[in-house]
Amino acid sequence: MITIKEISKLTGISVRTLRYYEEIRLLIPLNKTEGGHRLYGEEELKRLQQILFLKNLGFKLKEIQRLLNDTWDWSTSLEHQLAFVLEEQEKLKQMENTLTGLKNALAIEGELNETLIQKMIKLSNRESEKKQAFRKQMFSNDEWQLVKSLPNLNRNDPNSLEWMGLLGQLKQLMSNGAESDSVQRIIKRMIEKSTEEYPDNEVFLEKMWDIRKSSSLSDKVGLYPLDEEFLNYVEQAFNIYETRELRGTSE
Amino acid sequence: MITIKEISKLTGISVRTLRYYEEIRLLIPLNKTEGGHRLYGEEELKRLQQILFLKNLGFKLKEIQRLLNDTWDWSTSLEHQLAFVLEEQEKLKQMENTLTGLKNALAIEGELNETLIQKMIKLSNRESEKKQAFRKQMFSNDEWQLVKSLPNLNRNDPNSLEWMGLLGQLKQLMSNGAESDSVQRIIKRMIEKSTEEYPDNEVFLEKMWDIRKSSSLSDKVGLYPLDEEFLNYVEQAFNIYETRELRGTSE
DNA sequence: ATACAAAATGACGTTACGTAAGTTTCAAGT
DNA sequence: ACTTGAAACTTACGTAACGTCATTTTGTAT
Numbered sequence A, B: 001m002i003t004i005k006e007i008s009k010l011t012g013i014s015v016r017t018l019r020y021y022e023e024i025r026l027l028i029p030l031n032k033t034e035g036g037h038r039l040y041g042e043e044e045l046k047r048l049q050q051i052l053f054l055k056n057l058g059f060k061l062k063e064i065q066r067l068l069n070d071t072w073d074w075s076t077s078l079e080h081q082l083a084f085v086l087e088e089q090e091k092l093k094q095m096e097n098t099l100t101g102l103k104n105a106l107a108i109e110g111e112l113n114e115t116l117i118q119k120m121i122k123l124s125n126r127e128s129e130k131k132q133a134f135r136k137q138m139f140s141n142d143e144w145q146l147v148k149s150l151p152n153l154n155r156n157d158p159n160s161l162e163w164m165g166l167l168g169q170l171k172q173l174m175s176n177g178a179e180s181d182s183v184q185r186i187i188k189r190m191i192e193k194s195t196e197e198y199p200d201n202e203v204f205l206e207k208m209w210d211i212r213k214s215s216s217l218s219d220k221v222g223l224y225p226l227d228e229e230f231l232n233y234v235e236q237a238f239n240i241y242e243t244r245e246l247r248g249t250s251e
Numbered sequence C: 001a002t003a004c005a006a007a008a009t010g011a012c013g014t015t016a017c018g019t020a021a022g023t024t025t026c027a028a029g030t
Numbered sequence D: 001a002c003t004t005g006a007a008a009c010t011t012a013c014g015t016a017a018c019g020t021c022a023t024t025t026t027g028t029a030t
Helices: A004-011 A015-023 A042-056 A061-068 A074-109 A114-125 A127-138 A141-149 A158-176 A181-197 A202-213 A215-221 A228-250 B004-011 B015-023 B042-056 B061-068 B074-109 B114-138 B141-149 B158-172 B181-197 B203-213 B215-221 B228-250
Strands: A038-040 B038-040
Touching (some): A004 A038, A015 A038, A042 A061, A042 B114, A061 A074, A074 A114, A074 A158, A074 B074, A074 B158, A114 B042, A158 B158, A181 A228, A181 B181, B004 B015, B004 B042, B015 B038, B015 B042, B042 B061, B158 B181, B158 B228
């Protein structure tokens, strides 16, 4: 015969909770003292552990009732619960993506103004839906593979991080002008990266920039929305870099 | 001016919910008719979409209040929420594991008798014990403070992003060897960056390496975990780069 | 017998709404 | 102007799983 406090200590569950479990008749004390103090036995302790175990698996108390009382259908319950857990994971992954997307946006822009949020909203609203439709419509399969490896700024790998870092720095340096040294060094690194990642296929890179230019399109692919002005500035910087390169090699 | 029903149709949110949002003063109608019918404007629709967006990310309504009303600290909120989401994912993964374990047990045994459940309980108890021990071991307050005060790469600017991206890529390319082209290009970029950002002293770089070298520390803070092997490899790559530079300039 | 800890009961608070029940308002048709 | 049916309104209870008081009893040691 164990008192409620001791059960509480043994299992880490609160006294209130134990009383609640009796209230909903999930765990009933073996008996009570004259004065009404609850007394539990070994059996009850074991049952409580089972309850906690199942609670950890995300079962609701009512489901636990059924699972522990008579012979219930464990198989379908487990299947159910597993499906639920997997679904929740999907949601959380989705949330994580959007959250890191926002974080990155914040890092690049320095603030989250309203229009940016609106863009993200639209982006995430029909994300899964349009992504797939767009994929079939616009890209061949191998091209799609490339898109996947492109700087999709919602992703979390080092490569994306560097792309984001470079883009963000470019944005910060807009006031310096497209021909400044720091800007040009960044451009150089970007070109280096892109030729490294997409060695033989510059056609695709061009396509890529086309996509990004029409920001409505880039929304659909899940790329980070970049505004017109910035894209033009980047293009200008690229052009400057290329003309300098030409001069450099012809001289 | 839009009626409540139309807002409901447009956003898919229930009428009851809209009334509730007014009750907690999260979304207040632009005005009301004589009879008290709610009327919303464009502004309110936009705000509602923002609300739903944030709700999807798992924010509570009260937090959304704060986020949307005055200028609030998005950065820490996002960080918080992301941490929460990651934690939840951990839990769910754990649950998934145990659930599939049970499913398999059920498939093999044909039934879940008591002893089997008890075994699973003990098993999962030990796991959580391990986790707790782990946590206690990992977190010590003063260490946390110390690292926080240092210039760490958790900062949210594009610059840090690029640094992290570069380091991450280096790690991914370890198998290529320190002398490979892609690695050396990254090294070059890092040197370029450091001389650009800290022209006359390398204090920052050194400090960074100090932090990172105590990899146990950097684990604790959630910085990119860098182990010994990796650090040596990076140092080697730097050396190769420098010797090549020397040869290049001396020839 | 008294003091003090531990236990008991009761009731309200929490989150984000769903779901009635009963009343009032709006817009259209006669 | 009057009726009527749909839509909107308010009020209030229910949900899940307890936490947190406040107040009263019981158990136990001295």
